[in-house]
Amino acid sequence: MLTTQSKVLDNSQYSFKTRFEGGIGTNPEELVAAAHAGCFTMQLSAYLTEAGYEIESLETRCDIVMESGTITNSDLNVTGKIQGITATDFEEQVKKAEQNCPISRLLNAKITAKATLA
Numbered sequence: 098m099l100t101t102q103s104k105v106l107d108n109s110q111y112s113f114k115t116r117f118e119g120g121i122g123t124n125p126e127e128l129v130a131a132a133h134a135g136c137f138t139m140q141l142s143a144y145l146t147e148a149g150y151e152i153e154s155l156e157t158r159c160d161i162v163m164e165s166g167t168i169t170n171s172d173l174n175v176t177g178k179i180q181g182i183t184a185t186d187f188e189e190q191v192k193k194a195e196q197n198c199p200i201s202r203l204l205n206a207k208i209t210a211k212a213t214l215a
Contacts, residue, residue: 099123126161126168133171133200134159137210141194145179148190153178154215171201173210188212 099111110122134157145152155177162170175191182190195201195210 126163129168129171129200129204130159130161133161133198133204133208134173136198136200137173137194138175140198141175141177141190144190144194145177145182148186150182151180153180155179168204169207171204171208173208174213175210176213176215178215182214184212184214187214 098108100107100109106123110120111124112122114120115122116124116126137159138155138157141157142152142155145155155175157173157175160170160172160174161168162172173195177187179187191210191212195208201208
């Protein structure tokens with residue numbers, strides 16, 4: 098069982114079985130993906146706001162790739178609805194957030210980010 102300080106996870110299933118055999122529960126890769134997507138999105142939002150853009154929405158998905166027992170990739174895919182931004186500027190802001198969010202800095206893995214404007 099796993100419980101977080103905020104109680105968002107409260108006695109959540111967390112075991113070898115839920116990690117490798119399926120079943121209801123979470124696993125380290127899912128938690129890392131959620132942390133990375135959330136952290137990256139917060140950092141991107143800060144950069145966009147600082148640059149003067151009005152954000153309608155930002156949605157980020159993070160896929161963790163594990164090979165031979167090692168997380169090798171953290172692939173971020175973000176879709177944003179931002180007033181007045183060009184695709185080039187959005188990609189620049191995404192790249193900056195990818196490189197500077199605290200979870201990106203923590204991970205010793207290849208990290209990619211793909212930007213899509215809605």
